Amino acid sequence: MTTPAAFARPAVAALGGGHGLAASLQALQLVTDKITAIVTVADDGGSSGRLRDEFDILPPGDLRMALAALCDTSEWGLQWRDALQHRFAGDGPLGGHALGNLIIASLWDLLGDPVAGLDLVGRLLGARGRVLPMAAEPLRIEASVLGADPDRPDEVVDVVGQVEVATARGRVLSVRLHPDPPAPCVPAVEAVEHADWVILGPGSWYSSVMPHLLVPDLCHALVQTKARKMLTLNMMRHDGETEGFAAADYLEVLTAHAPDLHLDVVLADVSVDGEEADLLTEAAGRLGARVVRAPVADTDTPGTHDPLRLAAAYRDVLDD
Incomplete structure (x- = not known):
């Protein structure tokens, strides 16, 4: 029997990196089974930085985290997720490396194709979606x-x-990227072109989210796609590289780096209120977007999103 169009699950392309993207993916897999994560490849620290410097490969860490976030919730999937996330202790050659980073690097060496390697790890995890790099070369x-x-x-x-x-x-x-322009990951561009929804953020704004807009082919796809576009605001708005930011400042940065990009929805936690909420509404309106405020904070871990609450907010927006 054919599924009625009204009940068809949307195809979603989620862009970002690190813990912010992982939280978004954990939420999205409760809403749809058509997910493509498009992940930043500019990490140069820790295990990822060591592997990219030694082997001239894409940094695997954020890609590994996205795959782990999309793992099947069966015993098999969860055990492999934990294996991928396992990090070796000590000061020896393996100290600090995540097992998943080594597996991904090994598959890239064997297959000679980063996308094929990530797809294979995804099958191992029973991943409920696909994980792709935002560019075809380390940045x-x-x-x-x-x-x-x-x-x-x-x-x-x-x-x-x-x-x-x-x-x-x-x-x-x-922010800028080197090389400029970077070689695009063609499947990532195609995923944006064919999506029903594109979600930007949350994540480190300048080092995980904005870099996607600096890959010309990817940015062009984001501007031209018929997909609806949502920006998920960070919970920690005054931390590190965004010290002193108000909610509206995130949108101003977005406009500065991609002036032709328009949005449909800006998702913010209910803690964005008062004058800050008013300024956010004005800034969102200039991008063609409405603001949706929902209780998406994790009350046990301040500054982070609760995946279940975020899933509920995503469901309400995507079903609207």
């Missing part, structure tokens, strides 16, 4: 930061590297 982030040098607080300094940008003092003014 470096460079940011212009006001006040990065404490001895020169009024000067703009160029900061290079995802870790350096994420932890830089001062205010990030803009």
Whole structure:
């Protein structure tokens, strides 16, 4: 029997990286089984940084986290998720490496194709969706930061590297990618083109979310796609690279990096209220979007999204 169109689950492309994207994916798999995660590939720290430097490969860490977030909830899927996330202790050559990073790097070496390797790990996990890199080559982030040098607080300094940008003092003014332009991941571009919904965020704004807009083919697809577009605001709005941000500032940064991009929905927690909510509504209106405020915070872990609450909010928006 054919499923009525009204009950068809939407195809969603979710863009971001790190823990923010993982939380979004955990929520989305409760709403739809048509998920494509498009993940930043500019990480240069920890296990990912060591592997990309040694083997000249895409940093696997954020890709591994996205795959783990989409794992099947059977005993098999959960055991493999835990195996992928296992991190070796000690100061030896394996110390600090996540097993999943090593498995992904090994499959890339064997198959010679990053997308095929990620798809194979996805099948191992029974992943409820697909994970793709946002670009076909490892990238470096460079940011212009006001006040990065404490001895020169009024000067703009160029900061290079995802870790350096994420932890830089001062205010990030803009970000760039090297190489410029980066080679696109064609399946990722196609996923955006064919999606019903595209979701940006949450995640480290300058080092996980904005880089997607700096891949020209991907940004063009985001602008031209017929999919509806939603921005999920971060819970921790005044942390690290976005110190001092109000909710509306995220939208201003988005516009500065992709002036032709329009949105349909901006999803914010109910903690965004009062004057801050009013300013957010004005900023969203300039992008063609409405603001949806919902209780999506994890009350046990401040500054993070609760996957079940976020799933409920996504369901309400996607079904509307």
